[in-house]
Amino acid sequence: MNTFLARNRLILLAYAGMVVLLLVTAMFSPGFLSASNLRSTVVLAAFVGIVALGQTLVIIVGGIDLSIPWVLNSAAIVMALLCGSQDTPLVWVVPLVLAGGAAIGFVNGAGVAWFGVPPIIMTLATNVILQGLILVLTGGSPAPSVPDLIKFLSVGRIGPLPVIAFIWLALALIATLLLSKAAFGRHLYALGTSATVAEFSGVPTARTTIVTYVISGLTAALAGMLLTGYSGQAYLGMGDAYLFTSIAAVAIGGASILGGSGHYLGTVAGALVLTILTGLLPALNLSNGALLIVYGAVILITVSIGSEIFAGIGSRLRGKGGSLDG
Amino acid sequence: MDLVTVTGLSKRYGGIVALSDAEFTARAGEVHALLGENGAGKSTFIQILSGAVSHDDGTILIDGKNFRPANPDDARARGIAAVFQELSLIPDLTVEENIWFRHEPMTAIRTVDRAAMRRQTLELLARYAFPPLRPDQELRRLTLAERQIVEIAKGLAKAPRILILDEATSALPAREAGWLLKLTRQLAGEGKLVIFISHRMAEVRAIADRLTIFRNGRTVAAHEANAVSDGEIVAQMIGRNLDRLYPERVPSATDRVALKVDNIASGSRLQGVSFAMREGEVLGVGGLQGHGQRELFQALFGTAKASGRIELWGKPTVIGNPRAALIGRDGIALVPEDRRGQGLLLTKSVRENLTLAVIKRFSDRGFLNSRKEAALVKEMVDFLRIKAETPDQLAGTLSGGNQQKVIFGKMLLTEARVLLLYDPTRGVDVGTKGEIFQLMRDLAAKGYAILFHSSDMPELVHVADRVLVMRNGRIAATLDGERITEENILGAAMLEVEAA
Known part of the structure; x- marks a missing residue:
């Protein structure tokens, strides 16, 4: 564990930043640390965190998933349209929607791994195609009601804790096992560090890439369904914000956007940081537009400080390597 | 002045x-x-x-x-x-x-x-x-x-x-x-x-x-x-006398064929090559650079598309990618040409590099067992005398010779007994070179079959049991025993018409 922490100073940094941000926010808006506010912060962070799980894996493998917004939108709309306010259809609708998310992930992964399409283009294209499909299918009208069970899962409580916190925790556990304790994780980091070296070492490069995008499709679809419980309806565009936040959460969490490093535990901190930030900014009494500008700038600065540190480590490494190379 | x-x-x-x-x-x-x-x-x-x-x-x-x-x-x-x-x-x-x-x-x-x-x-x-x-x-x-x-x-x-x-x-x-x-x-x-x-x-x-x-x-x-x-x-x-750079060449080849290659061809550079390599043999591949040696190694390891037949230990085998080559004892392993680009994850640890190709060997029901992994790593670090402060040292911070040892270790852990070594001593210091040659002879004595390309001709002359000289994508000559000399290798590599 010691070496894990030594290797992942950026993750610690993300958590430290989160604590500082929490204290600063509490200073500006004293009600922020109330139980109900902390609870809603966790709920909102959970949506970001769940979407960003898939994004974390995709970024570690050296790609990026831009199809998240419309996978999320589609999942929300399809689920809400098929269920209305009924709980029972969820038995088959949830597996169906998850399968759909996985299928889109499969298309993304196959395009990248088998046909060599750059991840940006591949996922951007599926995003747009999905958008078109949903518009054709629904005519663009929102689905006004969602099942109670979904509402319970996203905003309900077990004791003092929100239900979704348990879902998030379970997913974080699975992601951590995948990354730290399974062959898949080793393959992922190797592939993201150097596809050639991974290939030469017998890593199943295509399979690993495809599975990674499939997981991203799954988590985006799951987040889409849960999000309808929070908003009480499903509408087009509800997933738009999650593209930027999912990538930012991964980057704040210490992953290199170039692949090969990072961990979901960092992304969890990233998701919390972003959500606290959205809570802090309104307390500053800024207009909506100014809010967005500050929000974007803060993320840019946080991430570039992170990558600055990363670059520092990298160049020290190269310097050292050079000296020993002889 | x-x-x-x-x-x-x-x-x-x-x-x-x-x-x-x-x-x-x-x-x-x-x-x-x-x-x-x-x-x-x-x-x-x-x-x-x-x-x-x-x-x-x-x-x-x-x-x-x-x-x-x-x-x-x-x-x-x-x-x-x-x-x-x-x-x-x-x-x-x-x-x-x-x-x-x-x-x-x-x-x-x-x-x-x-x-x-x-x-x-x-x-x-x-x-x-x-x-x-x-x-x-x-x-x-x-x-x-x-x-x-x-x-x-x-x-x-x-x-x-x-x-x-x-x-x-x-x-x-x-x-x-x-x-x-x-x-x-x-x-x-x-x-x-x-x-x-x-x-x-x-x-x-x-x-x-x-x-x-x-x-x-x-x-x-x-x-x-x-x-x-x-x-x-x-x-x-x-800082001491290196008795000899090249170890004594004790022939250890048996009659058993480890790798049989029949008319393998790939692209325009590899025009059809056939040979058999025996258990316990170090088979050199020489010739001027760019005459198909690289393509031969790529074809055998599955990193280039090729036609022709390959038999490993008597069994016909199709090698479409490195996964099909790295199949354990009966497989083929490669120490590649480009140490930094093909061999090592420079920003990952010695441990992760060593075990990358053998993750199954330390998995229990899908979960990695770090104790078993540490044992495998220790085995290789000791066996190859890899000089690293800890197994968690980043591979990129090792000296060139030690980096090459890590790649050897990764391939030896796969237990493949047919080894392809493409210019394994390139950019490696003289001390490590000697260790690599000794390792090659030791492995051959244990029954490994080693296909060995070097851009440095004296290495072929002093280490290999036989040498295939390539020219224009084909084997121009096969030299053995006393006939393995720099003159004969160069002669076969450069002369368009071979003296009868």
């Missing part, structure tokens, strides 16, 4: 002393060889001289005047150019654009004067009798050897008084290496100083007027080249 005088030069990186009190003097008009094992401080020394890193202590005098470059441009202004092992070229630019990069000839309105650039390029290439290069070819289309030649042209384009060549011949095939050696003498004849780093004794012998030997960051000796023997040089480099 001496052109370069260095006294008391020191450099540390954190707690690591790279150079300590180094001395060096060299005159204009000489080829001065710099010798030492990997980690001896040669690279640091030339990085300081070329302005890439700055020193902590000591003085450098050039023409008797103090010299302390802050960056490579300072060094360039004083007439110093360096050609490093790690190439500095840009794949998307053409040959000539690379040669003149950042120093392009300009027109009156500050645009690049392409006509002048072409003229100067052709003049440069002609003046130093460069091997054929097309100035307008994109760099990405060139082979590693051709890129190395462009790098040399780039160094010469700066019209330096001092040219530093850091293992420039290691990426070159025999003919081009010969050209480079002649070039160094031409430059010395023009009154320039050439500082020449090479691990190949024969080259140093052929061209150097004087030589300076580094060990552990210190200068241990400087000699007139003709006043010192090979044995003395090697002894001073490694």
Whole structure:
């Protein structure tokens, strides 16, 4: 564990930043640390965190998933349209929607791994195609009601804790096992560090890439369904914000956007940081537009400080390597 | 008067002393060889001289005047150019654009004067009798050897008084290496100083007027080249007598065929090659570079599409990718040509690199067992004597020889008993070279079958049991026993019609 922490100073940094941000926010808006506010912060962070799980894996493998917004939108709309306010259809609708998310992930992964399409283009294209499909299918009208069970899962409580916190925790556990304790994780980091070296070492490069995008499709679809419980309806565009936040959460969490490093535990901190930030900014009494500008700038600065540190480590490494190379 | 005088030069990186009190003097008009094992401080020394890193202590005098470059441009202004092992070229630019990069000839309105650039390029290439290069070819289309030649042209384009060549011949095939050696003498004849780093004794012998030997960051000796023997040089480099670089060749081949290759062909470079390699045999692959050796190894490891039949231990096998090759005891493992690009994850630990190809060997029901992994890692670190502070040290911070050992370890852990070694000693210090040859013989004695390509002919002559000489994508000759000599290898590699 010691070496894990030594290797992942950026993750610690993300958590430290989160604590500082929490204290600063509490200073500006004293009600922020109330139980109900902390609870809603966790709920909102959970949506970001769940979407960003898939994004974390995709970024570690050296790609990026831009199809998240419309996978999320589609999942929300399809689920809400098929269920209305009924709980029972969820038995088959949830597996169906998850399968759909996985299928889109499969298309993304196959395009990248088998046909060599750059991840940006591949996922951007599926995003747009999905958008078109949903518009054709629904005519663009929102689905006004969602099942109670979904509402319970996203905003309900077990004791003092929100239900979704348990879902998030379970997913974080699975992601951590995948990354730290399974062959898949080793393959992922190797592939993201150097596809050639991974290939030469017998890593199943295509399979690993495809599975990674499939997981991203799954988590985006799951987040889409849960999000309808929070908003009480499903509408087009509800997933738009999650593209930027999912990538930012991964980057704040210490992953290199170039692949090969990072961990979901960092992304969890990233998701919390972003959500606290959205809570802090309104307390500053800024207009909506100014809010967005500050929000974007803060993320840019946080991430570039992170990558600055990363670059520092990298160049020290190269310097050292050079000296020993002889 | 001496052109370069260095006294008391020191450099540390954190707690690591790279150079300590180094001395060096060299005159204009000489080829001065710099010798030492990997980690001896040669690279640091030339990085300081070329302005890439700055020193902590000591003085450098050039023409008797103090010299302390802050960056490579300072060094360039004083007439110093360096050609490093790690190439500095840009794949998307053409040959000539690379040669003149950042120093392009300009027109009156500050645009690049392409006509002048072409003229100067052709003049440069002609003046130093460069091997054929097309100035307008994109760099990405060139082979590693051709890129190395462009790098040399780039160094010469700066019209330096001092040219530093850091293992420039290691990426070159025999003919081009010969050209480079002649070039160094031409430059010395023009009154320039050439500082020449090479691990190949024969080259140093052929061209150097004087030589300076580094060990552990210190200068241990400087000699007139003709006043010192090979044995003395090697002894001073490694600080002890290396009895022999090459281990005794005890034939260990059995009658059992490990790898049978039937008419394998790939692209235009590999035209149909058949041979059988036996259990316990070290089979050398020689010939001039670019005659299909690389494609042969790629085809056998599944990294290039190929036709033909392959049998492993008597069983027909299709190898479409490295996964199909790395199948455990009955598989094939490869130590690849490009250590940093194909062999190692430089930013990952020694441990992760060693076990990358054998994750199944330490998995319990899908979960990694770190105790089992540590045992595998320890086994290889001990067996190969890999010098790393801890298994968690990043592979990129190891010396070249130790990096190569990590790649060997990764492949040995797969337990494959057919090994493909493509130039495994390239850029490796002399001590580690000896260990690698000994390892090859030990493995052969245990029943491994080893296909071994080297760009350094004496290695084939001294280590291999048989040598296949390739020419134009085919096997031009098979040499064994007394017939394995440099003359016979070169003869078969170069002659279009083989003497009957």
